[in-house]
Amino acid sequence: VSHNDHAVIVVGGGIGGLGTALALARSGVPVHLLERAPEFSEVGAGIQMGPNAIRALDHLGVLDSIYETAVFPQRGVISDATTGERLTTIDFQAPMIARFGYPYVVLHRNDVLTTLLEACRAHPLVTLENDREVDEVIDEGDRMRIVCKNGVELTAGLVVGADGINSRVRRLVTNDEPVFSGHIAYRGAMPIELVPSAADVDEVQLWVGPGLHLIQYPVRRGELYNQVAVFESRRYAEGRDDWGTPDELVEAFAGTCEAVRAVIPRQAEERAYPNYDKDPIDSFVANRAVLIGDAAHPMLQYLGQGACQALEDGLVLAAVLGGDPDDVASLGEYDALRVPRTTKCQRVARPWGKSWHTGDEAFKGFRDRYFRGRASDDFSEVAWLYEDVFQSLGERMAGVQVGGNR
Numbered sequence: 001v002s003h004n005d006h007a008v009i010v011v012g013g014g015i016g017g018l019g020t021a022l023a024l025a026r027s028g029v030p031v032h033l034l035e036r037a038p039e040f041s042e043v044g045a046g047i048q049m050g051p052n053a054i055r056a057l058d059h060l061g062v063l064d065s066i067y068e069t070a071v072f073p074q075r076g077v078i079s080d081a082t083t084g085e086r087l088t089t090i091d092f093q094a095p096m097i098a099r100f101g102y103p104y105v106v107l108h109r110n111d112v113l114t115t116l117l118e119a120c121r122a123h124p125l126v127t128l129e130n131d132r133e134v135d136e137v138i139d140e141g142d143r144m145r146i147v148c149k150n151g152v153e154l155t156a157g158l159v160v161g162a163d164g165i166n167s168r169v170r171r172l173v174t175n176d177e178p179v180f181s182g183h184i185a186y187r188g189a190m191p192i193e194l195v196p197s198a199a200d201v202d203e204v205q206l207w208v209g210p211g212l213h214l215i216q217y218p219v220r221r222g223e224l225y226n227q228v229a230v231f232e233s234r235r236y237a238e239g240r241d242d243w244g245t246p247d248e249l250v251e252a253f254a255g256t257c258e259a260v261r262a263v264i265p266r267q268a269e270e271r272a273y274p275n276y277d278k279d280p281i282d283s284f285v286a287n288r289a290v291l292i293g294d295a296a297h298p299m300l301q302y303l304g305q306g307a308c309q310a311l312e313d314g315l316v317l318a319a320v321l322g323g324d325p326d327d328v329a330s331l332g333e334y335d336a337l338r339v340p341r342t343t344k345c346q347r348v349a350r351p352w353g354k355s356w357h358t359g360d361e362a363f364k365g366f367r368d369r370y371f372r373g374r375a376s377d378d379f380s381e382v383a384w385l386y387e388d389v390f391q392s393l394g395e396r397m398a399g400v401q402v403g404g405n406r
């Protein structure tokens with residue numbers, strides 16, 4: 001065995017890759033992780049984590065560290081971005097904890113990444129390498145050969161593709177391309193003092209209107225305020241080149257109520273992210289390669305589940321392997337557990353976004369009447385996302401030190 005041969009190589013050190021490396025290490029498997037960037041880092045914006053992600057972080061043994069910077073909003077509020085009417089609220093604390101065992105939490109992305117990174121660095125079975133961009137992964141039967149951009153080659157008994165929506169590892173499974181939604185997100189977190197409307201730090205605000213929405217919530221112990229303004233680009237639909245620009249953002253939000261419109265000029269200074277997903281696929285496995293996170297099932301952000309599902313992926317992978325990374329037969333079980341669930345996320349996220357952005361008066365009438373009538377502790381629409389997917393793995397989750405070392 002040369003020093004370039006590893007039991008497991010994880011390609012990509014985002015939230016999914018670091019979470020998976022940690023899960024595997026905690027199950028007794030040595031892991032080597034390759035990240036193309038010179039440093040581990042995340043987008044300078046917030047992230048929402050449903051109870052299923054918090055449960056996963058608990059299984060990874062990092063909940064205390066996560067809770068040090070997290071914000072625990074009392075509720076989510078959905079309002080009409082045009083009229084300002086509060087349509088409905090959803091409880092994020094006591095009723096959610098009573099039902100799912102964990103709260104709904106909002107965080108800064110870098111705080112999540114830092115927690116996972118520190119846990120990986122502290123674990124004797126994890127080694128991390130930056131400046132390693134994987135160019136190609138070659139299936140050699142009983143080994144996988146990884147060719148990096150600078151010519152370095154490594155081999156592994158198992159390759160985990162955690163390299164995001166433009167995954168190289170995914171090419172072993174399919175050569176599909178990202179699908180552009182035509183939606184653009186301007187997002188970023190700023191000091192909370194700069195946001196006059198941020199008085200109520202107990203709420204995650206979602207404002208919905210025709211072809212647009214705005215999300216607002218505090219992060220990092222309430223020191224920063226995260227805002228995400230999303231619109232469906234008309235210019236893109238018309239085939240123009242100047243789509244997604246700050247002035248199109250301002251134009252798109254021109255008809256919104258004062259509370260929404262007021263934050264848009266500042267938001268236009270943030271970075272723009274065009275939103276892509278992919279169509280679901282039947283398998284995340286090719287011999288000794290397996291995909292997790294956005295490499296496996298990139299989805300639109302409307303369910304707030306992309307990273308949550310990535311964390312679940314890593315833990316389920318570790319549990320089915322049961323400490324033996326050579327047990328490639330068990331990857332079939334990984335597929336069986338993860339493909340249907342994440343396919344549903346991908347499929348539901350698209351119309352979920354459409355329901356926020358509807359300009360159809362009839363549909364909007366039904367939607368709003370439903371919103372106004374529902375109780376704040378009615379979790380009917382999201383229960384399937386927040387339920388415990390680890391339960392079916394029973395004893396095998398214990399091998400990943402369930403809730404251990406807290």
Ligand SMILES: Cc1cc2nc3c(=O)[nH]c(=O)nc-3n(C[C@H](O)[C@H](O)[C@H](O)COP(=O)(O)OP(=O)(O)OC[C@H]3O[C@@H](n4cnc5c(N)ncnc54)[C@H](O)[C@@H]3O)c2cc1C
Pocket residue numbers: 011012013014015016017034035036037046047048049132133134135162163164165166167168185187228273275292293294295301304305306307308309310
């Ligand atoms: C606007 C928006 C809002 C969102 N909100 C939420 C939310 O509230 N909650 C939620 O759960 N999810 C949310 N998501 C989705 C979430 O951000 C992603 O699903 C998640 O970050 C995916 O993590 P990942 O680790 O799989 O991939 P990535 O974060 O993309 O990480 C991939 C890593 O691999 C590295 N890499 C790529 N290619 C190579 C290579 N060839 N060699 C080596 N390294 C490589 C990259 O540098 C990167 O570090 C949102 C997404 C968007 C766009």
